[in-house]
Amino acid sequence: MTLTVYIPDDAAALSVGADDVVAALQTAAVSKNIDLTVIRNGSRGMLWAEPLVEQVTDKGRMAFGPVSPEDADALLDAMVNDSDHPLSLGPTDEIPYFKDQERLTFARVGLIDPLNLGDFEANGGLAGLKAALALDPADICGIVTESGLRGRGGAGFPAGIKWKTVHDQDVDQKYICCNADEGDSGTFADRMLMEGDPFSLIEGMIIAGLATKATQGIVYIRSEYPHAIAKMQRAIDVMEEAGWLGDNINGSGKAFSLKLRKGAGAYICGEESSMLNSIEGKRGTVRSKPPIPAIQGLFGKPTIVNNVLTLATAPIILARGADFYKNYGMGRSTGTQAFQLAGNIKRGGLVEKAFGVTIRELIEGYGEGTASGRPFRTAQLGGPLGAYVSDDMLDLPMDYETLAQNKAMLGHGGITVFDETVDMAEMARFAFEFCQIESCGKCTPCRIGAVRGRETVEKVLRGEDVARNIALIEDLCEVMTDGSLCAMGGLTPMPVLSALRLFPQDFDRAPALAAE
DSSP states (O other): OEEEEEEEOSHHHHHTTHHHHHHHHHHHHHHTTOEEEEEEEOOOSBGGGOSOEEEEETTEEEEEOSOOGGGHHHHHHHHHHTOOOTTEEEEGGGOHHHHTOOOSTTTTTTTSOTTOHHHHHHTTTTHHHHHHHTSOHHHHHHHHHHHTOBOTTTTOOBHHHHHHHHHTOOOSOOEEEEEEOOOSTTOOHHHHHHHHOHHHHHHHHHHHHHHHTOOEEEEEEETTOHHHHHHHHHHHHHHHHTTSSBSSGGGSSOOBEEEEEEEOSOGGGGSHHHHHHHHTTSOOOOOOSSSOTTTSOGGGSOEEEEEHHHHHHHHHHHHHOHHHHHTSEETTEESEEEEEEEESOTTOEEEEEETTOBHHIIIIIISOSOSSOSOEEEEEESSTTSOEEOGGGTTSBOSHHHHHHTTOOOTTSEEEEEETTOOHHHHHHHHHHHHHHHOOSOSHHHHHHHHHHHHHHHHHHTTSSHHHHHHHHHHHHHHHHHHOSSHHHHHTHHHHHHHHHHOGGGGOOOHHHHHO
16 A cells, blocks of 8 residues: 655644654554655644644645644544544645635645756746846836735835835845744744745845845845755755756856845844844944935945845745736735734645735634633734734734724734733833833933833823823834834834833723722
8 A cells, every 4th residue: 555645844733742653653553554644834824723634635735633643543534534533624635724815925835846957847836037137127016016025024015116126226236035033923934935935045046146236145134044944954955956056047147145144033123224234244223314224235335135035925926927817816916915823823834815805804703713712802913013903903904004094014924812811001111111121222212211111101100190101102102103214113102102002901001999
């Protein structure tokens, strides 16, 4: 008997025992005289089902999960006999969580062996790069601009305009820097893509190089991602050996080389100018702007700084055209977004959908509500510096403009869910404390404001002169928003003010309560 199964070696799957499941299945297969082939893929993003085991059948892949080593014997019997098993989830493509997604950037993640270049090309890989090699640089920039692709790292700046700005600089050396310093709480999309489809990021970076005439690229990855670092390095080696990186890309006469740099774990190095300083070997502090990195970036040269998802989305735009991509989404928020469901949620994971999906569809539909079973109270959108939303905001569509109009933001697409037990005054205190710890210290509003903010919220928590101290917090937030050099200090007020606006009762601390 011969069986082929896919089991992820993504960090999330490994953390819940995927390697142990592989070992148990291989041992059981030997005892049952089954010829078992195990292919390690990326995660499909259904983290609630990991380790997910997929059997290759004539009817497509059949999913089982979450699988433990103790399930190995019975699972193999069910696969061999095509019989029922309690962990069966049916055909992978028909699982409701997965079926209705609109996967463009993550189309191959979980589908292929991440380091098999033949698999990659057979499933649409390299089509965008081949198209780009036949175009003039300005035309590539024009297609990306026409698609409406915006930076997926949080700022949402139009990618095509940034690319065109670098393209227009008349200098010998330019750079493409990929910001893979994914430090926001509740986000893991960059890691998932680098571990599940690293060639797509490399392909996107080469396209960006062709568009701007940059010949060198750097991927800046946080040190907390050792699996992603290893996978990316092996993928670069494969692409170099295959002639898709180097001095003569696939015989085109065009050059692009790529290297990795490992960050040391500072949140501020997710800010583009701090990241550039870090790559140059300097302390990771923000730079004053102007000049913007597209004019003077890495080593003073014009530099594209885009995040992982932005660059990894470029290939499908070049392969399928700007109209194909911009037909997804709504308004100025074109295409799709990788939403990441985390925190107190029953079915956490990654959902790629076109912009316009509502917060409720993501949390209650895909996520099935809170993991605790208690009523939902709030969710924080966009990481630790993002705004909280209340129950009556759940029907808002997820797009840049609607969220901004409602004093929230999309950020990197992370959604962290909380149930009714959360104390929003404590969360406001945490926001200031986070900024205090992670601030680079260069500007006073961020460096000092975060400390004073935490101290003032703590006075509110103790019930000391509450109304006056809340007014002080609001004044301080205005100074931080208007006076900080970068988003670290400038956005810290967002979670604080949203907590005050939406949940004022949590700040109404009486001195008697504080004394108990």
